[in-house]
Amino acid sequence: MRVILFTLLCSLAGLASAQFQFFEQMFNQGGQQQQQQQQQQQAQNVASDSEWYQRTYESAHCSNYLCPGTLACVHFPHHCPCPFPAVEDKVELGDGSAICVSKGGWKQGEAARKIELARKGML
Structure with missing residues (x-):
């Protein structure tokens, strides 16, 4: 009886551990995706100075x-x-x-x- 109880407790502990790992991975990946989105948004922002405009203006042919x-x-x-x-x-x-x-x-x-x-x- 003790062996069965011990086996049952170990199985439940393993199941709980696997469940926590699943949620940890899920939330960690969500954090990574959010960080990637922030990096992409930052990469799309243009500089606050006028160098881009000046280069574009000077390279325009008219x-x-x-x-x-x-x-x-x-x-x-x-x-x-x-x-x-x-x-x-x-x-x-x-x-x-x-x-x-x-x-x-x-x-x-x-x-x-x-x-x-x-x-x-x-x-």
């Missing part, structure tokens, strides 16, 4: 005008596209320049109308 905000090659500065056209409207000013302004939920052309009113001192 025979006309290179837009500083988008690095697009256009014939004239006021032809530069807005960097975020989904949320910005480009408004050409009368002096051959253009600006990009937030659409801000206004209806089509509302940003240009408000800028023109502001230029006239009416807003």
Whole structure:
């Protein structure tokens, strides 16, 4: 009877040990996966200085005008596209320049109308 009881206790102890090892491996691998994800995110971040932009700007080939905000090659500065056209409207000013302004939920052309009113001192 004692042998059976001893064997049963040893079996239960072995089972418990195997169960703890399973959970330890599971949680340890989760920690490793989280650490790998953090390393990948850090690898994707760009530096906070402007070296990347300067290198890209200097290596861009453009025979006309290179837009500083988008690095697009256009014939004239006021032809530069807005960097975020989904949320910005480009408004050409009368002096051959253009600006990009937030659409801000206004209806089509509302940003240009408000800028023109502001230029006239009416807003």
